[in-house]
Amino acid sequence: GESVGLHLPTLSVQEGDNSIINCAYSNSASDYFIWYKQESGKGPQFIIDIRSNMDKRQGQRVTVLLNKTVKHLSLQIAATQPGDSAVYFCAETQSGGRRALTFGSGTRLQVQP
Amino acid sequence: DAGITQSPRHKVTETGTPVTLRCHQTENHRYMYWYRQDPGHGLRLIHYSYGVKDTDKGEVSDGYSVSRSKTEDFLLTLESATSSQTSVYFCAISVADTEAFFGQGTRLTVV
Numbered sequence: 350g351e352s353v354g355l356h357l358p359t360l361s362v363q364e365g366d367n368s369i370i371n372c373a374y375s376n377s378a379s380d381y382f383i384w385y386k387q388e389s390g391k392g393p394q395f396i397i398d399i400r401s402n403m404d405k406r407q408g409q410r411v412t413v414l415l416n417k418t419v420k421h422l423s424l425q426i427a428a429t430q431p432g433d434s435a436v437y438f439c440a441e442t443q444s445g446g447r448r449a450l451t452f453g454s455g456t457r458l459q460v461q462p
Numbered sequence: 463d464a465g466i467t468q469s470p471r472h473k474v475t476e477t478g479t480p481v482t483l484r485c486h487q488t489e490n491h492r493y494m495y496w497y498r499q500d501p502g503h504g505l506r507l508i509h510y511s512y513g514v515k516d517t518d519k520g521e522v523s524d525g526y527s528v529s530r531s532k533t534e535d536f537l538l539t540l541e542s543a544t545s546s547q548t549s550v551y552f553c554a555i556s557v558a559d560t561e562a563f564f565g566q567g568t569r570l571t572v573v
Contacts, residue, residue, distance in 0.1 A: 381559060381560045383560045383561075390566075390567075391564075391566060392552050392554070392563075392564025392565055392566055392567055393505065393552075393562075394564070395560070395561045395562065398560040398561070438504055438505070442559065442560060444559055447493060447510055447512050447518065448493050448556040448559060448560075448562070449495065449510055449520065450495075450505075450507070450560075450562060451507070451521075452497075452504040452505040452506070453504055454502055454503060454504040455504050
């Protein structure tokens with residue numbers, strides 16, 4: 350079936366730098382795209398979402414960009430901190446359904462002090 | 463953790479034995495899910511529930527069954543555990559169209 354995937358398995362950045370995590374998706378019917386963060390030993394945690402009719406959404410220190418032309422999603426983290434070290438998953442879902450999420454395979458973000 | 467409790471947190475079982483994992487929520491949410499997480503696969507949906515006694519299959523449902531007799535409890539059963547079912551299992555509740563709260567996970571090892 351259609352799935353959401355990721356370009357890079359591991360991203361290493363210096364503390365204070367900006368991070369960009371990328372994701373490619375294949376399901377054009379998805380209505381929402383979402384980013385989740387998973388810290389070691391914990392379940393995933395919601396970060397931010399974006400509707401399919403938007404191309405950018407900002408949160409606190411995070412920005413999600415959606416490019417439907419090339420089916421690409423990215424998560425930008427400003428001024429990356431050690432607490433941002435985690436695995437980041439993109440996910441997608443369709444409205445009107447059972448809210449089930451389809452996840453990508455994840456990118457590990459390592460923040461170097 | 464939005465009132466989600468998974469039990470047990472860790473379990474080792476033998477091939478061929480039945481195993482039941484429990485997810486309990488205190489939030490009275492309608493939608494509940496079971497995912498499994500394996501290296502290189504992210505999280506994959508096993509089964510989900512949209513109400514008491516209302517359940518449906520996810521992407522990787524073979525070998526698993528679920529039951530939801532009360533709003534607060536969602537049980538995942540492996541009828542006859544196999545080594546391929548060694549994984550970390552996460553329960554989740556949906557609080558909005560895109561936002562789900564996940565439990566702490568259950569690490570299951572089938573030997």
